[in-house]
Each structure stands twice: as structure tokens, then as C-alpha cells.
Amino acid sequence: MKTTIFNIKLSEKDTSKIVKGILGYIFEKLEEDVNFEIREKDTEVYVNIILSSKEKQAQFIGKQGKVLATLQYLLNAILHRNFNDDRLFIIDIGGYKQKQIDYLKNLAIEAAIKAKKTGKDQILQPMSAMARKIIHTTLSQNASVYTYSIGKEPNRRVVVALKNKNGE
Amino acid sequence: MKDLLEEIVKALVDHPEDVKVQAVEGEQAVVYEVKVSSDDIGKVIGKQGRTANALRTLVRAAASKTGKNAMVNILS
Numbered sequence: 001m002k003t004t005i006f007n008i009k010l011s012e013k014d015t016s017k018i019v020k021g022i023l024g025y026i027f028e029k030l031e032e033d034v035n036f037e038i039r040e041k042d043t044e045v046y047v048n049i050i051l052s053s054k055e056k057q058a059q060f061i062g063k064q065g066k067v068l069a070t071l072q073y074l075l076n077a078i079l080h081r082n083f084n085d086d087r088l089f090i091i092d093i094g095g096y097k098q099k100q101i102d103y104l105k106n107l108a109i110e111a112a113i114k115a116k117k118t119g120k121d122q123i124l125q126p127m128s129a130m131a132r133k134i135i136h137t138t139l140s141q142n143a144s145v146y147t148y149s150i151g152k153e154p155n156r157r158v159v160v161a162l163k164n165k166n167g168e
Numbered sequence: 169m170k171d172l173l174e175e176i177v178k179a180l181v182d183h184p185e186d187v188k189v190q191a192v193e194g195e196q197a198v199v200y201e202v203k204v205s206s207d208d209i210g211k212v213i214g215k216q217g218r219t220a221n222a223l224r225t226l227v228r229a230a231a232s233k234t235g236k237n238a239m240v241n242i243l244s
Binding site: 006073 | 171172184223
């Protein structure tokens with residue numbers, strides 16, 4: 001029977017302590033200095049990892065965030081399995097994901113403006129399901145456009161389309 | 169890296185006492201051989217190999233500054 005993992009007691013209840021313990025252990029073994037920002041909500045926990053330099057952050061974010069996605073997947077698996085906490089743990093490095101979200105929200109708003117101005121539906125570049133969701137959500141309350149997706153993964157794209165005069 | 173991999177795998181399985189990780193150093197690559205109980209092999213590989221691939225991605229990212237390739241093999 002396991003009683004500890006990553007030197008943390010499985011009876012530990014303090015989420016922040018657990019997350020810092022696991023990630024701290026991982027980055028200590030990788031010989032990296034790290035700091036953490038943790039924000040807990042009812043359904044999710046946001047964890048921002050701050051590394052010592054931009055180069056280091058890029059190394060652990062990886063191309064298109066692949067390494068970061070891996071860290072998030074493993075950490076969620078470890079936490080759900082061992083600590084009875086089924087919230088989604090969103091792992092970020094140097095605010096990378098937050099910046100992506102801001103970028104996508106801007107992109108959505110710009111596409112809506114362009115659609116209105118030109119009278120043409122705007123087809124965005126292919127993007128991940130997570131990214132498409134941000135576009136849909138950003139424009140869901142927009143008075144002049146609506147959104148839908150076309151194409152097959154991994155080339156699925158969002159279309160920002162004009163509503164007719166009745167707002168439909 | 170070997171200790172880290174061992175700790176992560178132990179956290180994912182039911183029989184941590186059966187987890188053994190060996191690093192086989194080659195000239196251009198390091199191969200990490202992860203041995204787990206046959207009951208646990210599915211947990212370490214994951215659905216469609218997702219967990220195994222996650223371990224590989226992490227190990228490769230960590231090894232990227234050494235200039236050597238890094239691989240993970242999972243055995244029971």
C-alpha cells in the first residue's frame with residue numbers, strides 16, 4: 001500500500017501543498033528553480049509555474065504547448081488517482097495559456113468586426129477544440145454574428161457568420 | 169531523470185513496489201526501461217497509449233538540453 005507519493009502523505013488535504021509538492025519534486029529533479037501561483041475554484045484549480053528564464057519556460061511549454069499539455073495530463077492523472085480530488089487542474093507556465101486565451105478572444109472580436117464591415121462570413125485558421133471553444137464562447141452573445149465549425153480534425157475551423165436582419 | 173520517472177510511474181499504479189526503472193545509456197540516446205506489474209501495464213500505457221506518450225514527451229523535453237535523444241520502454 002502506498003502512503004506517500006513525491007514525499008507527500010496521501011492523507012494531505014491542502015491542495016496547494018499537494019500541487020506544490022508534486023511539481024516542486026518534478027522540477028527539483030530536473031534541476032530547475034520554480035515558483036508557483038495557485039488559484040483554487042470549486043471546479044478547477046489554476047496553477048501557473050514560473051521558471052527562471054524565458055528559454056526555460058519555452059523548453060517546458062514545448063512546440064504548440066505540447067510539453068505543457070503533457071504536464072497537465074500527468075498531474076491530473078496523479079491527483080485524481082491519489083488524492084480523491086476530481087477538479088480540473090489547469091497547468092500553465094509563465095502565463096502562456098492566459099496569453100493564448102487573450103489572443104483568441106481578440107481574434108474572435110476582430111473577425112466579428114471584419115464580418116460586419118465586409119458583409120462576408122469569416123473563416124478562421126484551423127485550431128484545437130479548446131481554442132475553438134474560446135472563439136464560440138467569446139461571440140455567443142454577439143448581436144451581429146454567430147459561429148459554427150467546419151471540416152475534420154485536425155483542420156477544423158470556426159466560421160464567424162453574419163446573422164440576418166432579424167438577428168437569427 | 170530515472171528517479172523522477174520512477175516516482176511518476178509509482179503514483180500511477182496499484183503496485184508501486186513492483187516498479188523498476190533502468191537507464192540504458194547509449195552514445196546518442198538514453199533508453200529508460202520501465203518495469204511494472206503485469207496488472208498495472210494498462211495504467212502506465214493508458215488509453216491509446218496516452219500515458220506512455222506523456223511520459224515520453226516529458227522525458228524528451230527534459231533531455232533536450234543534453235543533446236541526447238531519450239526514449240521510454242514499458243515492460244512487465
